[in-house]
Amino acid sequence: MRSDTVTLAGHSVHRMGFGAMQLPGPGVFGPPADRPAALAVLRRAVDAGVDHIDTAQFYGPDVANELIREALSPYPDELVLVSKVGGRRDEQGQWLPAQTPEELRSGVEANLRSLDVDRVPVVNLRRMPESDVPFTEQVSAMAAMHDEGLIGGIGLSNVTLDEYLTARSRIDVACVQNAYNLTDRSDQPLFDACAADAVPYVPFFPLGSAFFPDNPVLSAPALQEMSRRLQVTAAQVALAWLLARAPTVLLIPGTSSLSHLEENLAAGDLVLDEEALAILDAAV
Numbered sequence: 269m270r271s272d273t274v275t276l277a278g279h280s281v282h283r284m285g286f287g288a289m290q291l292p293g294p295g296v297f298g299p300p301a302d303r304p305a306a307l308a309v310l311r312r313a314v315d316a317g318v319d320h321i322d323t324a325q326f327y328g329p330d331v332a333n334e335l336i337r338e339a340l341s342p343y344p345d346e347l348v349l350v351s352k353v354g355g356r357r358d359e360q361g362q363w364l365p366a367q368t369p370e371e372l373r374s375g376v377e378a379n380l381r382s383l384d385v386d387r388v389p390v391v392n393l394r395r396m397p398e399s400d401v402p403f404t405e406q407v408s409a410m411a412a413m414h415d416e417g418l419i420g421g422i423g424l425s426n427v428t429l430d431e432y433l434t435a436r437s438r439i440d441v442a443c444v445q446n447a448y449n450l451t452d453r454s455d456q457p458l459f460d461a462c463a464a465d466a467v468p469y470v471p472f473f474p475l476g477s478a479f480f481p482d483n484p485v486l487s488a489p490a491l492q493e494m495s496r497r498l499q500v501t502a503a504q505v506a507l508a509w510l511l512a513r514a515p516t517v518l519l520i521p522g523t524s525s526l527s528h529l530e531e532n533l534a535a536g537d538l539v540l541d542e543e544a545l546a547i548l549d550a551a552v
């Protein structure tokens with residue numbers, strides 16, 4: 269695994285992390301198909317040097333956090349757990365907003381309980397566009413929980429450039445976690461702002477997500493062609509391309525598979541040359 273690091277809420281973390289969203293059952297709902305395998309993926313990630321794991325209490329709900337606790341607690345000092353608040357699930361697994369200041373606080377408390385920690389190192393305020401709760405009220409609620417010591421750092425997720433700039437004028441933004449990958453660069457302006465401000469940018473859906481059956485990233489012709497040329501997998505090219513986009517990019521590819529985990533970790537060592545980067549940059 270590559271050795272370079274980025275500072276995340278005061279912690280130095282490797283650029284290759286892990287996303288826990290693929291560990292619960294289908295649709296990120298209910299228990300995993302293979303619990304020992306899910307625990308093994310988490311333990312292997314940390315054994316291999318992963319010190320940044322992204323999760324949410326509403327993955328499962330509670331399933332991802334409880335797997336993390338069972339596999340990794342007592343947590344290594346260097347491990348930075350990043351969770352998020354702003355959503356909840358109903359009994360059928362529907363994703364619902366939980367955006368009011370009171371719901372954000374309940375979300376942090378649920379993470380403290382299920383992860384069994386006194387403070388969550390970083391919590392992302394995950395915006396839901398359909399919510400009409402004023403953004404500044406949410407930022408104030410997060411800041412209050414930070415001041416109380418419940419949250420080590422405040423991140424933002426699914427935010428616009430304007431929201432990022434508003435938050436940045438009021439708080440230290442620990443990181444931004446938005447959708448961004450080879451075939452979806454609609455967030456480029458905010459990506460660039462984070463790079464200019466040296467704020468860690470954590471792209472979600474780095475491999476095109478499990479939600480889209482015809483994975484638009486892994487099936488992209490330019491990626492397939494580069495994977496053949498370099499004799500590595502398409503996923504590895506997709507991850508190496510993201511790492512090359514800016515030194516502040518932190519990756520959290522999600523997988524429930526040990527072999528995919530090994531593949532993704534190895535992508536940290538893949539350096540794409542100028543020609544390969546130019547081809548991939550121009551691919552979409």
Ligand SMILES: NC(=O)c1ccc[n+]([C@@H]2O[C@H](COP(=O)([O-])OP(=O)(O)OC[C@H]3O[C@@H](n4cnc5c(N)ncnc54)[C@H](OP(=O)(O)O)[C@@H]3O)[C@@H](O)[C@H]2O)c1
Pocket residue numbers: 286287288289290322323352394425426445446471472473474475476477478501503504520521522523524525527528529531532
């Ligand atoms: N803030 C937000 O709103 C938000 C939204 C979505 C996700 N996230 C976070 O971002 C993380 C990453 O996003 P994601 O998990 O949704 O999507 P992703 O990492 O883009 O893709 C996950 C999908 O790729 C597959 N995969 C993983 N490694 C692979 C490999 N080497 N080769 C082929 N397929 C591979 C996984 O299947 P297998 O399990 O079979 O490997 C899964 O179907 C999540 O885990 C979560 O922590 C945040």
